[in-house]
Each structure stands twice: as structure tokens, then as C-alpha cells.
Amino acid sequence: MNITAHRLPLVALLFALAACGRSAPPPAAASKASPADPALAALYESSCRDCHTAPGSGAPQAGDAAAWAPRLAQGKDSLLDHTINGYLGMPPMGMCMSCSEDDFASLIAFMSGSELQ
Ligand code: HEC
Numbered sequence: 001m002n003i004t005a006h007r008l009p010l011v012a013l014l015f016a017l018a019a020c021g022r023s024a025p026p027p028a029a030a031s032k033a034s035p036a037d038p039a040l041a042a043l044y045e046s047s048c049r050d051c052h053t054a055p056g057s058g059a060p061q062a063g064d065a066a067a068w069a070p071r072l073a074q075g076k077d078s079l080l081d082h083t084i085n086g087y088l089g090m091p092p093m094g095m096c097m098s099c100s101e102d103d104f105a106s107l108i109a110f111m112s113g114s115e116l117q
Contacts, residue, residue, distance in 0.1 A: 031063030065114075075116075083108065
């Protein structure tokens with residue numbers, strides 16, 4: 001008997017299992033969605049998203065309402081001040097040098113899922 005042909009079903013099974021593992025979502029994944037507005041999405045994807053969808057970064061994750069709640073409680077002025085001037089691990093301007101203050105407010109609202117008060 002040809003030994004290679006004999007092993008084919010096992011090889012096929014291993015590939016099937018590997019594919020299955022790849023399609024499982026990572027635990028506690030942040031939302032990878034982008035803002036609906038294309039201009040805002042472009043700003044987001046080249047700055048905030050790098051950290052705010054990377055759980056190891058220490059940043060409150062996009063779509064994680066519980067992580068954002070105590071931050072939002074500071075109010076809009078504080079949030080914008082911390083975004084523009086930096087705050088602990090949060091770099092000044094969130095590494096988006098072309099973002100306006102309105103862009104920052106929209107990006108924070110998008111990531112936190114709440115309008116700023
Ligand atoms: C290099 C990584 C990085 C990037 C890029 C980044 N952030 Fe952050 N951000 C952080 C980290 C880390 C924190 C948590 C700081 C802390 O409280 O320790 C944070 C916190 C924040 C907070 C909460 C501040 C507070 O007062 O509690 C806001 C708002 C924020 N980021 C907005 C943004 C926006 C808007 C962008 C994109 C324009 C952005 N960030 C890009 C890392 C980043």
C-alpha cells in the first residue's frame with residue numbers, strides 16, 4: 001500500500017482544524033469598525049485605532065462602554081484637553097496632527113459610543 005495516499009485523510013483533517021482555529025474571534029476583541037464618515041475613518045485608521053483597538057496598549061478600547069464610562073464622566077473639556085495635550089500613556093493629539101478639535105470630539109464619541117457632554 002502507498003503510504004502517502006494512506007496519510008491524506010489525516011493531512012486534510014489537520015488543515016481543517018487549522019482553518020477552524022484561525023476563524024475563531026480573539027477573546028475580548030475591541031470593535032474593529034471605523035466611523036461611517038470616510039474622512040473621519042481615514043483619520044481614525046491612521047491614529048487612534050492603533051492603540052484603541054489593541055488591548056495591550058492600556059487605552060480604553062473602542063466599543064468598550066464600561067472602560068469609557070469613567071473617562072466620559074470627566075466631561076468634554078477634560079477629554080479634549082487630555083487628547084490635545086496628552087495624558088499618561090495617551091500621546092498629545094493622539095498622533096493625529098491633522099485632526100481638528102471637532103474631529104477629536106467625533107472620534108471620542110465614536111470610540112466610546114456616546115456623545116460628549
Ligand atoms: C500610541 C497609542 C495611542 C494613540 C495613537 C491614541 N491613544 Fe488615546 N489613549 C491611549 C492610552 C494608553 C490611553 C489611556 C491613558 C491612561 O489613562 O493611562 C488613552 C486615553 C485616551 C482618552 C481618555 C483620556 C482621559 O482623560 O481619560 C481619550 C479621550 C483618547 N485616548 C482619545 C484618543 C483619540 C481621539 C485618538 C486618535 C486621534 C487617540 N486617543 C489615539 C493611547 C493612544
